[in-house]
Ligand SMILES: CC(=O)[C@@H](O)[C@H](O)COP(=O)(O)O
């Protein structure tokens with residue numbers, strides 16, 4: 555069901571950041587060095603990825619410290635470092651000096667990042683981290699739910715970028731009615747528009763795949779999508795090169811109105 559705005563419109567480009575965390579998940583299942591997430595990042599870049607995203611979790615369940623150092627040294631596209639707003643991660647991020655850092659909520663027991671940051675409820679801690687990273691020349695984004703209160707709080711504490719969590723939209727698209735899918739899309743579109751009007755750059759990600767990406771990429775304010783789990787899963791069947799190229803094509807077509 556089409557949920558996007560005017561499919562004939564021409565919007566500014568939207569970048570694709572490829573998240574290579576789950577290459578490391580497979581590597582860590584056996585220990586050793588294979589598959590190498592840095593090699594995956596290089597392949598993704600050769601296939602057209604505009605940047606690479608990696609999440610260094612406190613429990614190091616997938617990406618490890620040496621992966622982050624190697625990514626910084628061995629890729630020639632922007633690195634987006636996903637991190638919890640802790641002293642440890644702040645220190646690692648400042649030492650690594652990636653192009654961008656995305657602050658995310660983290661719970662050790664969760665299977666994946668279940669929701670967005672409560673920026674409104676934890677604004678003093680986040681404001682300090684946003685300020686320190688910004689002063690170091692790192693472009694900071696806040697991973698938030700598509701909620702007007704959180705968008706407003708992100709703006710208030712000085713974050714230049716938000717990344718909207720698309721997990722609810724992904725789940726709605728999998729299992730609920732067209733009305734609920736539309737409502738989930740409307741929430742993302744509304745939050746993206748609000749953020750854009752406040753002067754924030756808008757990104758989105760989590761659970762995006764070939765089926766649901768077009769409607770998210772067709773939101774005019776969208777400037778970057780970070781996609782990992784699906785691309786790594788799909789690459790088992792078609793290879794990472796083909797999976798990344800197809801994702802780029804879908805995003806580009808959604809922006810130019812060729813496909814929604
Ligand atoms: C922050 C986020 O959205 C996650 O997708 C993350 O980048 C992948 O790692 P996890 O699956 O461990 O959350």
Ligand SMILES: NCC(=O)COP(=O)(O)O
Nearest residue numbers: 573759760761780782783
């Ligand atoms: N920030 C979202 C991200 O990097 C990738 O999420 P997913 O595609 O692995 O769910």
